[in-house]
Amino acid sequence: MKKIAIYRLRTTAVLVMLALVISETIAQDSTNSLSLQECVEIAFRQNLELKQAELQSASSQIDYRQSRQNLLPLVNGIAEHGLNQGRSIDPFTNSYLNQNINYANYGLSGGVVLFSGLVYQQAIKQQRYAYEAAQMDVQQQKDNLTLQIIVAYLQVLSNQDQLVQINRQVELSRRQVERLKILNDEGTITPSEYTDLKGQLANDEVSLVNTKNLLEAAKLQLAQLMNQPYDTNLSLERIEAENFLSSYQGDAASIYQVALQQLAIVKGAVLRTQSAEQGLKARKGARWPTLSLNAGLFTNYSNAASTQNLLRSEDIATNNYVLMNGAKSPVFTTVDYYDQVKIPYSDQFRNNYSTNINLSLRIPILNAMQNRNRISQARLVVQNASYEEKTTKIRLQQAVEQAWLNMTATYNRYNALLNQVAAFEESFRGTEARFNEGVLNSVDYLVAKNNLDRANNNLIIARYEYVLRAKILDYYQGKPLW
16 A cells, blocks of 8 residues: 555656646747747738739729729820832822832821710729729638638647647556556556556557647648648647637627628628629710810821922923914913922921811710610629629628537537536546555546546637637627737
């Protein structure tokens, strides 16, 4: 009996030391550990799907900017140089020539739409709503990624706590095996009691290996969500789960009403409906006439363009005559002599200058029923967007109700497990004392130990599950998640 008491003291001392070492290790690791917020921020920086959503938002912003700039006047310039060979039209005289001609045309034209059934104004609103919806998509991508990080983060912490618990189980079983081996060697117990405890130790060691594997798998999942290389030394800051174990305030209906105003996925669906409605108005506006103001200025050049300079004039007798007093008098005509001179480039540029300005009214009468069909298609887009919005809200309501039910069930389960652990701890203390005194067999001891171990593990799982359920409800209400 003295030996049994000595081993009981040794066992208790070892367990206390083990708990202190594990606690110290966790405390040391936490000084260089990643917090939940840091994990989320790393994921935001490195997640490629989030970057793609941001690119899509940037593209929508460009479309929105272009829709506003469509109200600006259109101004275009032309500068054309060319060479005609053979028979062609002289751009200067519009007469036919059979020679090589170098020519140039210059022009500047512009126009502005004065009225088009407010098509451009409705398109601006449509693209603005589409851009805001794309921003909500980015936020929704961040929200989804945040929830995934929280799940993986809590899973790591849960597995770490389970590993601590199983380490204690292994150490306790190992000390019992060492104690029973001595007693078995002395012949004071039956061999089955010793072998039963050896089997329990092996079972605890298998559980230890499995839990370590689960812990590394959870770390891997977290690292992949952050898009970082897997690191076995990944350390996380502890979350005091006990701080979140109070009864959750509110109810499913009130949380749903808050979620309608907070969640990006709902805002995005509403914005898409509004964008589709503006698109329908823009299609309807296309049935109105379009009034435009246009203006332009032009000039040209041709190397065939020339002018004649008068050199002199001479009176030359012709073969015609007139009778004057019965005598023939010759008829004279004046002949002018000219010098052919090419017109300089700069002179042609100034002399050929012309301008125009006009008002244009385009009235749609029959365009193969395109406007009518486009309006019908736009109505379908509005209807589909409305269905998507309603579906999003219905699914959100169902998700909130399910999350509330899960949270309530987990909270009740956690409280029940607290009572169960307390009862099994009391039972195990008595069973262990009697087993160590040799008045109880190994079967009863193992039953009590396994009951307590299973209850402790279930309590750890329930604790972090409740934290997760509470944070999901916080997310629906737009509350801070850390």
